[in-house]
Amino acid sequence: MKIVIAPDKFKGTLDATSVAHALAAGIASVIPHADILTAPMADGGEGTVDALLAVVGGVRHNVVVTGPLGEPVKAGFAVLSDSSAAIEMAQASGLVLVPPDKRDPLITTTYGTGELIDMALDTGTKRIVIGIGGSATVDAGVGCAQALGVKLLKADGSPIGFGGGELIKISAIDVSALDPRVWGTEFLVAVDVDNPLYGPLGAAHAFAPQKGADAQTVFALEQGAIHFAHIVKRDLDIDVSELPGGGAAGGLGASLVALLGARLVPGAQLIGESLKLTEKVEEAALVITGEGQLDGQSAHGKAPAYVVQLAREAGVPVAVVVGRLGSGYEVFQRNGPVRIVALADIAPSLDAAMHDPARYLEQAGKELAAALLA
Helix, strand or coil: CCCEEEECEECCCHHHHHHHHHHHHHHHHHHHHHHHHCCCCCCCCCCCCHHHHHHCCEEEEEEEEEEECCCEEEEEEEEEEECCCEHHHHEEEEHHHHHHCCCCCCCCCCHHHHHHHHHHHCCCCCCCEEECCCCCCCCCCHHHHHHHEEEEEECCCCCCCCCCCHHCCCEECCCCCCHHHHHHHHEEEEEECCCCCCCHHHHHHHHHHHHHCCCHHHHHHHHHHHHHHHHHHHHHHCCCCCCCCHHHHHHHHHHHHHHCCEEEEEHHHHHHHCCCHHHHCCCCEEEEEEEEEECCHHHCCCCCHHHHHHHHHCCCCCCEEEEEEEECCHHHCCCCCCHHHHHHHHHHCHHHHCCHHHHHHHHHHHHHHHHHHC
């Protein structure tokens, strides 16, 4: 009996590998001879580099880059065994790097992400995978572009500063000094959302509030994104205004496409294909996935949605184990049966589940194994 366990991380408590191992321990205690395959997932956010290292192998490089507030931060990237490189923008420009009382997308920058790309290029790689989930920014990726030599100029010819508040000041984009190594490199951008650059579902309206923006700031960022798209169209003859995923990481998705010729790929799909997950799922008696909170947004590009889809296509029973349920989680049950197990319902309280998630994940594994045998 083969059981495939392919969860994402439980953000703030356990990484995806630890989640998978805890579930596996619970299943093994009930079905000792089960063939349990753990396949930790990611969708472009934190854990993407670890997931690719686990699958492909390679070497991690620890470096210091410019953080979202302009301060030095420790980050890393990987050179994989297939000679490609993997980067997580969250390590250089992530929301977790900014204290809650200092979160302000008018000033936070993706400059450090550009520095990571530059360092990866220094290794001689010709293929770079960039996970862009978990950002602190809504600067349309201009900081990243600046780090790679792109000049974003004001009307007086001086360069703009850092942050989304500077977008409205752009008068011209000059790519003549862009790092020439870019043109010989394939960029695959792992995204976990399909939001456009601007509009009601765009970067400012959909994501800026969680990054510290009030209503006035959201309006300013929206106007900046619209202006940026206009200048990109005028100066580079590239239209990013309605690009699905262009609003990912506060518009970094749009910038990487426009300036680096990148290709946006659903992050969960990219990791799943690296894992050859489709073939593994087809042979399973049960597939288990999960993440910290399951809600309506989880159905749009997140790892559990991808794994559930694979299981349904293969006609294999599937379960989603989560820390807690959020608004709109019911969408997962609209297109076919899926068992949902919340640790908050197993543990005495949500606090208990968050304090010792491995314990209750193991219990969830036991319950799913018992149900499989019933």
